Amino acid sequence: MDTAYAYFVSMSIRHGLLALLQRGPSHGYHLRAEFDAATGATWPLNVGQVYSTLDRLERDGLVVQDGEPDSDGRIAYRITDVGQAELRGWFASPVSAKSAPRDELAIKLALAVTTPGVDVLRVVQTQRTATMAGLQELTRLKTRVPDDGELAWSLVLDSLVFRAEAEIRWLDHCEARVARAAAERRSAAPEQPAPATAPLPSGKWGRR
Amino acid sequence: MSAAVLRLSGVTREHGQGDVVVQALRGVDLAVLPGELVAVMGPSGSGKSTLLHLAGGLDRPTSGSVVVEGRDLATLTAAQVAAVRRRSVGYVFQDLNLLPSLTAVENVALPLELDGVRGGMARRAAREALDEVGVGALAGRFPDEMSGGQQQRVAIARALVGPRRLLLADEPTGALDSTTGEEVLRVLRARCEAGAAGVLVTHEARHAAWADRVVFLRDGVVVDQSGPAAAAESLLPAGGVG
Missing domain, CATH: 1.10.10.10 (Winged helix-like DNA-binding domain superfamily/Winged helix DNA-binding domain)
Known part of the structure; x- marks a missing residue:
């Protein structure tokens, strides 16, 4: 350990x-x-x-x-x-989730936003997809526990489910913060005005 | 391999005109097979509800096609689309699913009767549908005599009564506590395993995790998806093995 x-x-x-x-x-x-x-x-x-x-x-x-x-x-x-x-x-x-204490994710995101050339939203989405896959796996395990099944085991599964959910919610929060910061940077940079009619945004997920 | 119950191809939906065009969806592809539950996850404004409205024929795409049970909705008249909605598509919303003046079995039988099925047959089918979601004993109760979870089970029964097998659910557990919400998702999942095709729109990861596949929507674009069914689907050519 x-x-x-x-x-x-x-x-x-x-x-x-x-x-x-x-x-x-x-x-x-x-x-x-x-x-x-x-x-x-x-x-x-x-x-x-x-x-x-x-x-x-x-x-x-x-x-x-x-x-x-x-x-x-x-x-x-x-x-x-x-x-x-x-x-x-x-x-x-x-x-x-198996190989590392969860701090690594916070550290990784903190570094991602301060390192040039890193697509932070892509880092967030990659993690979200992986965490969701884990959450789906846990939920599949839950479906195999019958309704009157072992309460202790199902509560342990629930604790893992809620933890994964919390991580995804935190990732959602990070994404919203990063998107807002990018929008503020854009509006504070008059030398690069956004094209008025362009339907496609320059950012990864686009504008609101 | 059976054909998709719902297939969206290159679907774009724009609101407004000229300089103020807002693209609610941009080039979305999505196929849902019988027996499959697909969750669509995204923040508000990501296009989730637009996607659900298009899938159910309540709205039309600006471009691209929406095919339900093999019928391209764009080629149908308004009356024909309404018929597809009645016969092929069922909805479950967060609340206000049931008519308060009708009993559970009457609520479930209603879409069949509206479609011309005789009363006795419609009721028999409704009772079966209620049995399948585990609330057969509540057939004679009015909505306000049932718990929120029981009402949602009745709504799922109504969505899938008769020949319908496309179930569109918009935050169906929104008003329920976590344990009751989970029971509703269990029922939803079981009905899909029994052959229905389900689309579950939610912003809750814990609910989306009941799906075989989770599609992530951001600003009208599918940015990623998770789940083994996605891999299987994309690896198999159309009309492939099986």
Whole structure:
């Protein structure tokens, strides 16, 4: 159990750092502060974790050192093409309820909205579809419990059902917030006026 | 493999004209087979209700086709569409499903009688339909003598009485508590497993999860779907194996 959790944490730090480096080259100390800012400090890292993760990312070819150390001896890192592909794969795949504590989803969305070039609504929908598939599976299990069936088992199923439902509702909420923020950005950017008659929107799911 | 009871192909529905055109649906494809329950999920304004109205012949698409039991509604006269609605389509709404002055069995028999079926036969069919949803004992009760869950069961019986096998449900558990709502969904699901084709419109994930397939609608476009039936459907060519 502890091993699995440690594995999850290390994998998520890897992807988190890659997401931050997608914004541009940075060094470990700065990355740590950025990570805390992006995830609301719900999941604080220490500098040692950051540097050991950067070492492993460099070993695996996902980042490279960007130039010489600065006057304080700090080394900046830059994401490679391989690293970018790894990051795209992470954002494109839903978080599994079985493999990871659910925090990973919140972390992933927090990073998705702050990483350039990520289609946040697609990340949300990918997760929603996966969570819904799980919810359908749980509901199918429920249909096999007869009405007078084992109460305890059906209550356990219900707890999983309600948890999955809560996650989907939260995803709906995230989607609405992201869509509203995008609309506000559009209206605050007069150099890109929306075509008055265009039926097709530029955004993924379009306008309201 | 049996033919779809309901098939929407490239359905677009626009409201308004010129600069103020609003597209309620854009190029929606959806097929529902007998024995299948499909949930349509989306926030308000996503086009769910428009989709249901089009499927039931209550509205017409701007372009694309709606085919119910093999009949393209666009090629029919208004009277013919009304006949398809009476004979092929049943609705279950959130509430106000039943006429308060009629008993359960009279409510269920009503669509058959309106379609010219003789009273005795219509009542026999209505009793069978009530038995199938587990409220046969309540046949003589008036709606206000039944619980909300019992009323929704009667509404499902009425929606599927006689030869009708396309059931369109719009938030049918909206006014019910979670346990009663679940019983209604169980009945809905059982009727679909017995051969009906169901479309369930809802914004509740927990309710949508009773479906074989969940279609996600956003701003009039199907953005994704989940469920094993979707994969099977898209893998099989039209008129494929089985």
